[in-house]
Amino acid sequence: MKILYAYRYGIVGGVSTQLLLRQKALKSAGHQAFLFFSQDNGLGQVLADRNRIFFGSEMSFQKLVRQEQFDAVVVIDSPELLAAASGPIFQRNPVYLDVHTTTDTGLSYLHDLDATRLAGVMVPTNYSAALVGQRLGDSVDIQVVPNILNTEVFHPDVEDIPAGALTLPEFVWVGKLDNHKNWRLALVYAGMLNDLLGGIRLHVVGGYTAPPKRAEEFFELASRLGISNSVNWFDRVENTTLAGLYKRCASSGGAMLVTSRDESFGMAAAESLLCGCSLIANDLPVFREVFPSMPLVKLVDIWDPEQVANAVQQLASLDEYEALVGQVYKQLGSRYGAGAFVESFLSMLGEHRSQ
């Protein structure tokens, strides 16, 4: 089959990472997957191989859809591309909507959507399915097509990064420096844990596209909290480096912190677990679905410092840690492997073709 995925933002982030993994998985299964991004916000710079990856305007998207005959076009949270996705009137493509956002603002476009014109709607989790169903109505069939985790890069045997000897517990936080990810809270907890544990290090990964004012706010808050020397800001890192960072935090007895208001899946959280790095996260519905009852995962009220502190101490004293890491890797790798995605995705497309 020949599939086209289309998304507005060509940034180095969760959705683009997912699309690259899906492209690879479909290729391995003998199918062709093309990726189109309406904007290049830095992704083009980091791609080693741009085969079947396009950046362009809506006009170039229309041209791509017209020129290549796709078996399906999947549009991710970019309603402005839906009309063009179906192609010319004499050669209509089945168009699917894949919803990855979970914010009210991000989902608001669904209110204006005529889902009956779509071949199908897919989401990565049951949690997302409920959110989308609330907006599209019960008559729309929404299918869960799971995300893929990159178990080749993120695994327990990865080497940690060469960043000096481990002398303190090290924690990691990954995300954009925006209100949704709640980066300020992560810095506040870094300060508290620094006091509680007699010294820590927090690696903040992300914020490559943060505006200058936001960057200044970051330095200012770190200074006020007295943690300028305890916080490492990595505005952007390669996946292999990120895996090494997770492993380093795991080896130090630290954890990954997730302070987000909401998540659509928790890709970074899952990747950290694959590398053996424990997780202290806001108790979000999606995490209960993606990480069911895992000892390496502590879901807390992220606004309750006592819960966070208890979680840190519990995770630092886990028994049979290596065995738990292996179990988590196996569980997540199986549920969110390439095979699971391909089977689910093709099944959905196959159902449409048989209708």
Place this chain on the structure above:
Amino acid sequence: MTARNDAKGDWQGYLIEALKEDLNSREAEIDSIRNSLRYRVGGWVLEAWPPSHRTVVIMVRMLVAFIRLKKRKNIVTGKASRSADGAISGGQNVEFVVYGHCVPEVYAGERAICSDDPAALVVLLDSDMPAGTLVLRLADQAISRRVERLRLSGWRIVWWPEGVETGEESPQVQYLSAHADECRAGSGS
């Protein structure tokens, strides 16, 4: 680095501050939705029923809004990433990159370049040039945010401010002082 003693023990205060910031941003999002065209049009539709002379007023208002929206969508926004105008060349043979107004004598030579343009330096530092020594004589957030990434790639960071700091160090200077591989003082000439 000057420690900020007021941070100690006031974690409750910082949590409340973070919570207030979170609430403010959520309110701002709601305001944004309320001010959005879709929300306003929804309000107009309610005003337009039952049909009356007001309906005509609302229809005109909706038509104007529709035309404005179409015009806005047709504006080419351009690429988000800027082209490297004024980019610094010769990165492949450079050992010392100085962000400031002049190269300190100890680094002077053919393999040192200097710029006080953070945007141009960012383009150079984000390129695939071999790692060297980055001498920071000024502080700019665009470069400061890259310091740890550069260190991980093998760069050596030297913080050597041009001016003499009076009073408390700025937050960025505190960060740079803490994360540089070497801190130096003096004019460098």
